[in-house]
Amino acid sequence: MRVMSMNSQFDSAMCKAADGEVQEVMTGLILNVTEGEILLVHAGTAIARVSSMSDVQSPTA
Amino acid sequence: MKFVDEFRDGAIGARLASEIRAIVEPGRHYKIMEVCGGHTHTIYRYGIDDLLPANVELVHGPGCPVCVIPMGRVDDGIAIAREEGVILTCFGDMMRVPGGNGSFIDAKAKGADIRMVYSPLDALRIARENPHRQVVFFAIGFETTAPSTALTILRASAEGIRNFTVMCNHVTIVPPLRALLDSPDLRLDGFIGPGHVCTVVGAKPFEFIPAHYGRPVAVGGFEPLDFLQAVYMVLRQLAEGRCEVENQYTRVVPYDGNPQALKVLSQVFELRSHFEWRGLGFISQSALQLAPAFRDFDAEVRFAVPGVRVADPKACQCGEVLKGVIKPWECKVFGTACTPEHPIGTCMVSSEGACAAYYNFGRVARDRAVV
Numbered sequence: 001m002r003v004m005s006m007n008s009q010f011d012s013a014m015c016k017a018a019d020g021e022v023q024e025v026m027t028g029l030i031l032n033v034t035e036g037e038i039l040l041v042h043a044g045t046a047i048a049r050v051s052s053m054s055d056v057q058s059p060t061a
Numbered sequence: 062m063k064f065v066d067e068f069r070d071g072a073i074g075a076r077l078a079s080e081i082r083a084i085v086e087p088g089r090h091y092k093i094m095e096v097c098g099g100h101t102h103t104i105y106r107y108g109i110d111d112l113l114p115a116n117v118e119l120v121h122g123p124g125c126p127v128c129v130i131p132m133g134r135v136d137d138g139i140a141i142a143r144e145e146g147v148i149l150t151c152f153g154d155m156m157r158v159p160g161g162n163g164s165f166i167d168a169k170a171k172g173a174d175i176r177m178v179y180s181p182l183d184a185l186r187i188a189r190e191n192p193h194r195q196v197v198f199f200a201i202g203f204e205t206t207a208p209s210t211a212l213t214i215l216r217a218s219a220e221g222i223r224n225f226t227v228m229c230n231h232v233t234i235v236p237p238l239r240a241l242l243d244s245p246d247l248r249l250d251g252f253i254g255p256g257h258v259c260t261v262v263g264a265k266p267f268e269f270i271p272a273h274y275g276r277p278v279a280v281g282g283f284e285p286l287d288f289l290q291a292v293y294m295v296l297r298q299l300a301e302g303r304c305e306v307e308n309q310y311t312r313v314v315p316y317d318g319n320p321q322a323l324k325v326l327s328q329v330f331e332l333r334s335h336f337e338w339r340g341l342g343f344i345s346q347s348a349l350q351l352a353p354a355f356r357d358f359d360a361e362v363r364f365a366v367p368g369v370r371v372a373d374p375k376a377c378q379c380g381e382v383l384k385g386v387i388k389p390w391e392c393k394v395f396g397t398a399c400t401p402e403h404p405i406g407t408c409m410v411s412s413e414g415a416c417a418a419y420y421n422f423g424r425v426a427r428d429r430a431v432v
Binding site: 010011018023024026028029030031040042043044045047048049050 | 065152179180181182183202205206208209210212213215216219257260261312313314319321322325
């Protein structure tokens, strides 16, 4: 999900899914989250920051 | 879509499948176990097994959190839901899991206030909106989901919300893997590590598999090319005589895990001495309970819980399916008495369950020639 806006009071952010749905996501497990980032969200909590594509291993053998 | 489309490229998939065919020894049968329900779903959604040589067999382990919940825990949840003033909340997958006396949805039909939520934070919102009710979150899941429950408890504590508790059914993946590896019933050649669990715990906890059991591991992601590449990595290790933990899912899995998540887990939870897994029986230190500092948020402390063990229906072979001993279609009731609409066992309930994945993607039967 893409981070739209931050709520620093509760370590959360409003995030937008690929289908356009916006929901509150807890971001306490990820340091220094910024607007525009893409986060891996599970059960309403960001559990990982998705690497920039330059860091992504090529899906080839 | 970024991060998705490039991992669904058919041409690269065909090339990977060709590399896999080239690397396997004819006449040798390979059994590779995936231990995440998301992987099982990926395999059948994208037909991954059809791209593999017939002598490469994918075995589905106990990686679906809904599937491993024993019937007695469902009955315990229903008992809490029937208490005066209680709102029980749970993920949608849990609603139809059969207990000894019906499912949550059956109990809801009989008047219990049971509500589906998408996250524990939704349950906390319900508690905030209903200060005169007791709101219980029926928490399930592996290490992927447990941090979300932990953060929600910390937030409830910070906000001073006292009408919110958690019935904790969170489990951990390593103890059942040890139990499977110690089982004489099952010969496995390698493992696909659970990518999303590893975003939290890292790949390191799986080092015992090569170190003590001599089996290679590749932590894999959930797009079809992720999974195919992870299978290739396991087979390449076998071909080269190597045995280690490799990480295919590097775009989100740090080898040592997420330190913030691990810290929150150790703050809020402690290990249970033992926990019952459907099909696997009691496994010591394989599940979480709330740490003493958070007992005020423990539903099993606040409410009377029967805690009765309930035997699975005799016709249901979820246990054998979860251990990878039989394939879903080999179960006596698969697709006949047991369907997603009328599940007898848990594996037919969740979309991540092996039986539901087979059934929903048309794999009611399979007959492949072994070359």
